[in-house]
Every structure is written in C-alpha cells, then in structure tokens.
Amino acid sequence: MTDPYSLDNVPTPDRPRTPAGHRIARVVLWTVMLPTAAFNAASSFGGHTVASLGAGIVATGCIVGLIVSHVTGRRR
Template identity: 40%
Template sequence: MADPYRIPQTPDPTVQPDHAAGRRVLRPLLWTVLIVSAAANGVSSITGLPALVGIGFGVVTLGCVAALVVHHYRHRR
C-alpha cells in the first residue's frame, strides 16, 4: 500500500504547474497590446488628436516593451 504522506522524489512530468498556462497567455497578450497601442499612437500623431492621447498610448507601448523584456529574462532557459 502506498504511503499517502510520502513526497515523491521525482516530479510527475505529466503534471503541469498552474502558472504555466498563464505564461502561455501573457506573452501573446503583451504582443497584441503592444502592436495595437503602437498603431494607435501613430494614428493619434497623424490625425492631430490631443497630445495627452498620444502620450497615453506611448506609455502603454513602453510598458508592454518593458514587460516583454522582463518576461523574457525571467523565463529563459
């Protein structure tokens, strides 16, 4: 009979941690927001919208770039 309180020495390779699914979603989401915000920043600059609108999209774009860089360095092999 197996001991239910014993911790196995080798982890089961078929069991994925819960946070692995979040990692697979985060990077494409960041790329999508980056592309949309960069395009919106360009459109707001061309169309002559108020400067605060362009600055807002620029800040979102820079935030996505920073988050992608941090994500890359934390999860590289």
C-alpha cells in the same frame, strides 16, 4: 560496435517548460502592444498629443513586460 556519429544516444538537456500563465501573458501583451503602437503612431501624426501620450505609455509598458518575461524565461 556503436556508431560515434549516431544521434540516437545524444543526451538532451531538460529544459523546463514555460508555464501556461506566462504564455498567456505574452500573448496578451503582444495583443495590447501592437494596436496601441499603431494608435500611437496615428495619433501623433494627427496632432492628438494626449491620446498619443497615453497610447505610448501603454505600449511602453507592454514592451517592458515582454522584456521582463523574456529575461525571466531565459533564467529557468
């Protein structure tokens, strides 16, 4: 007699693995975003508008890239 509560026969869904390129891209985006966000905060308190604007644009681009990577990864 088989045990209906056994976890041995539970089918697992086949999720495709995230390609290595996507993982590397996410690591690079996080690695760039965190220091630029910190630099953006520091330069905005220091009154350096141009530096703050540049760092903010780079940090925002990284955030957009991370969101796009997350959304495309969920569709697979």
